[in-house]
Amino acid sequence: MIKELFRKKKYGTININNAENDSKKIDSEYSKNMKKQEKKDIDNDFWIRCKGCGETFSKEELINNFNVCIKCDQHLRIGARERVELVLDESSFIEYDSDMKTLDPLSFPGYDEKIDKAKEQSGECEAVVTGEGRINEIPVVICVMNPEFMIGSMGSVVGEKITRAIERAIDKELSVIIFSASGGARMQEGILSLMQMGKTSAALSRLADKGLLYISVLTDPTTGGVTASFAMLGDIILAEPKALIGFAGPRVIEQTIRQKLPEGFQRSEFLKDKGFVDKIVHRKDLKRMLYRILDIHTIGGGKNE
Ligand SMILES: [Zn+2]
Structure with a gap:
């Protein structure tokens, strides 16, 4: 699901069904960018990575918890x-x-x-x-x-x-x-x-x-x-x-x-x-x-x- 969201966000206008080569390129780009992305505190519109413990949570979960990490209590x-x-x-x-x-x-x-x-x-x-x-x-x-x-x-x-x-x-x-x-x-x-x-x-x-x-x-x-x-x-x-x-x-x-x-x-x-x-x-x-x-x-x- 994360992969799908990422594709939509980053490559929303590309028709990936009709171009195999493009698809491979996108997959390799995807892995590269996901690795980069994982290092950030705020990943995207849906997920946030806690800089205290490294766990990822949905934005909604964190908002419901005052934007405080559910696992380690880090105040984001x-x-x-x-x-x-x-x-x-x-x-x-x-x-x-x-x-x-x-x-x-x-x-x-x-x-x-x-x-x-x-x-x-x-x-x-x-x-x-x-x-x-x-x-x-x-x-x-x-x-x-x-x-x-x-x-x-x-x-x-x-x-x-x-x-x-x-x-x-x-x-x-x-x-x-x-x-x-x-x-x-x-x-x-x-x-x-x-x-x-x-x-x-x-x-x-x-x-x-x-x-x-x-x-x-x-x-x-x-x-x-x-x-x-x-x-x-x-x-x-x-x-x-x-x-x-x-x-x-x-x-x-x-x-x-x-x-x-x-x-x-x-x-x-x-x-x-x-x-x-x-x-x-x-x-x-x-x-x-x-x-x-x-x-x-x-x-x-x-x-x-
Ligand atoms: Zn944490």
């Missing part, structure tokens, strides 16, 4: 919209700044094409979705980074959307939840990308001055400039199990300090042991946990006074 990366659906009450989401688009301020070679490809792959305009909604009736402002868009890299638009969302939370006296998933600052925007670290951090400082709560949720991967700014500034910092969380990559660190890094370095569990993370929460429990925190620390999602 999910898109921003799926995350919004997972944590907010149904139909409660009101999106902010959905049409904000990236320009190419430095005329960086190939950047426009990269953005177009990311848009096509993710179906989103940028690497973060922001807005407000409710968690068991408590109103919150949320920002969800999208690992499917240039691995959630932070450029001007990501920083601007997050900053505006925080400012709206200040105006409305609401708590903020940010789900981080990022490869770091976006090099194609140079210093304009790096300054988003300061801008988002300053907005969070103003939120804190107003006595409003900020919950940071770290998901796989949270790295680079995002780790060095808003991801680590949460009043409460949660993380999904086994998420990669760090600033520089392990190889760079090993080369710099000339030491072998300990087992599990830069994973949620290690960071919790070292005090960077307050709690590791399984995806299926995430909404309940966020609700409990909001309920304890706020009055109707706003100030705790």
Whole structure:
């Protein structure tokens, strides 16, 4: 059946019944491509291979299990919209700044094409979705980074959307939840990308001055400039199990300090042991946990006074 699906997907317009040679060619192409394909995490529209245990599951099976591996509990990366659906009450989401688009301020070679490809792959305009909604009736402002868009890299638009969302939370006296998933600052925007670290951090400082709560949720991967700014500034910092969380990559660190890094370095569990993370929460429990925190620390999602 997989073979049939593959044929339809890849060779849908070829008439394989009437051309034996073509058929042989297709079979050899098929084996070659299947081998290549097996190495990918996401195989096609129907099957997903878990990068934790290597087992393959149907997309439907995994969706029914919060996109967490049924065998090894690996939390697979999910898109921003799926995350919004997972944590907010149904139909409660009101999106902010959905049409904000990236320009190419430095005329960086190939950047426009990269953005177009990311848009096509993710179906989103940028690497973060922001807005407000409710968690068991408590109103919150949320920002969800999208690992499917240039691995959630932070450029001007990501920083601007997050900053505006925080400012709206200040105006409305609401708590903020940010789900981080990022490869770091976006090099194609140079210093304009790096300054988003300061801008988002300053907005969070103003939120804190107003006595409003900020919950940071770290998901796989949270790295680079995002780790060095808003991801680590949460009043409460949660993380999904086994998420990669760090600033520089392990190889760079090993080369710099000339030491072998300990087992599990830069994973949620290690960071919790070292005090960077307050709690590791399984995806299926995430909404309940966020609700409990909001309920304890706020009055109707706003100030705790
Ligand atoms: Zn697995």
